[in-house]
Amino acid sequence: MHPFTRVRGFAVQLDGHPGGGTVYRGGEVLSGQVVLDVAKRVKVRALAVCARGLATAHWLEGKSVGMNTIYSDYTAFQTYLRRKTHLIPDNGDVTVLQAGRHEFPFTFQLPESLATSFEGKHGSVRYWVKAKLHRPWSSVKKAKKDFTIIEPIDINTPALLAPQAGAKEKLARAWYCNRGLVSVSAKIDRKGYTPGEVIPIFAEIDNCTTRTVVPKAAIIQTQTFVARGTKKQKKSVVASMVGDAIAAGKREVWHGRALKIPPxxxxxxxxxxxxxxxxxxxxxxxxxxxxLFLELPLVIGTIPLHPFGSRTSSVSSQYSVSLDWVRMGIPEEPEAPPEYSSVVSSEGPLETLSPPAQDNGPPGILEGPFFAYIQEFRFRPPPLYSEVDPNPQSDAAIRPRCMTC
Structure with a gap:
């Protein structure tokens, strides 16, 4: 510290959240204090603190014009939080603080609706508290503290408990010759899941070609950034599995093949x-x-499936915030997921990538929300055993099989 420096320390501290750390959700109270440590008596003109929350999307797209490349800037913002208060008002007077440590408490009421904190390739959702100290004949001293927002998504709702199913087929062609038909139908028991859960996949693959085919399944994350009416997307594989090879003229049935959702x-x-x-x-x-690929929508939530009572009952009142899951490590060394291009069709709707924007985010932060901040998953009780199919298929609903199967 310089011998003539009067301010030894200036920082923003947030009070401990009931769930631990600096993780909040909409509607809660954000409180803390600005800590000012001075070595000698100091004059202060004003002390202000503000809370901000901002979603930002930004990227550049290049266009060749002759020998030059012209870049277009795509930027968009959405403000979620903007609060300010003066801990020492700027009314023209000067406040004298004696040597020592001084704490100035503050409180902000967070809005009910906020977006989850996020760091992506072409955008982010960030929240922070910043304090500014104004002194006569001195530069403004600043201090900043980031905090995280995790908005609860309750999967115990009818829309997220609804089963998801679909079917696709493709005529395999090679050198203008038909090699046969490949078809797939798949179903999962619901749309909403939480990290740590296992998705049981029920599928039927018919291989009516003369070649061996290989089925795969993957969870795809799609980040979409919107600015000036234009979209930029980034797709990545977060989990995957490979099924057994299916010989020509054979059929493969998955009776709940498991695919675990990572953090x-x-x-x-x-x-x-x-x-x-x-x-x-x-x-x-x-x-x-x-x-050939078939896609079923998923929603990754934060409130796990309730193990008791009605499947459609909400457990929002029982939702509690805990950082134990954030600190939880994966017990075994996970296998790195494959590239997106190795799982999906090369004909998929991938947009042409432009020169990436400069990454202004803090170093060391992975793409995605700051924390996969979820309660520990509780497994549902197994269904009652019955030898009678509760949902029998009609003859008209049975899909005809190929002759070679």
Whole structure:
């Protein structure tokens, strides 16, 4: 410290949240104090503190004009939080603080609706508290403290408890010759899941070609950034599995093949400039032709499935904040997921990437929400055993099989 420096320390501290750390959600109270440590008597003109929350999308797109490249700037913002208070008012007077440590408490009421904190390639959702100290004949001294917002997504709702199913088929062609038909139908028991859960996949793959095909399944994360009416997307594989090879003219049935959801952040669906969405993609690799894939939508929530009572009952009142899950490590060394291009069809709707914008985010932060901040998953009780199918299929609903199966 310089011998003539009067201010030895200036920082923003947030009070401990009931769940631990600096993780909050909409509607809660954000409180803390500005700590000022002075070595000698100091005059203060004003001390202000503000709380901010901002969603930002930004990227550049290049266009060749002759020998030059012209870049277009795409930027969009959405403000979620903007609060300010004066701990020492700026009324023209000067406040004298004696040597020692001084604490100035503050409190902000967070809005009910906030977006989950997020760090992505072309945008972010960030929240912070900043304090400014104004002194006569001195530069403004600043201090900043970041905090995290995790908005609860309750999967115990009818929309997220609804089963998801679909079917696709593809005629395999090679050198203008038909090699046969490949079809896949898949189903999962619901749309909403939380990290740590296992998704049981029920699927049926018919290989009526003359070649061996390989089925795969993956969870795909799609980050969508919106600015000036234009969208920029980034897709990545967060978990995957490979099924057994299916010989020519054979059929494969998955009776609940398990795909575990890794520690990923929740879906972001209500922000105007940034969306984070998930999907389960079943892919069939067909030699000599493009891949066949079937996509089922997923929503990654924060409030796990309630183990008791009605499946459609909400457990929002029982939701508690805990950082134990954030600090939880994966027990075994996870296998790195494959590249997105190796799982989906090369004909998928991928936009042409432009020169990336400069990354202004803090170093060391991975792409995605700051924390996959979820309660520990509780497994549902098994269904009652019955030898009678509660949902029998009609003859008209049974899909005809190929002759070679």
């Amino acid at each position: 990923v952040g929740p879906s972001i669906l209500q922000c105007r400039v940034i969306h984070v969405e998930y999907a389960l993609k079943v892919c069939i690799e067909i030699p000599g032709t493009s891949k």
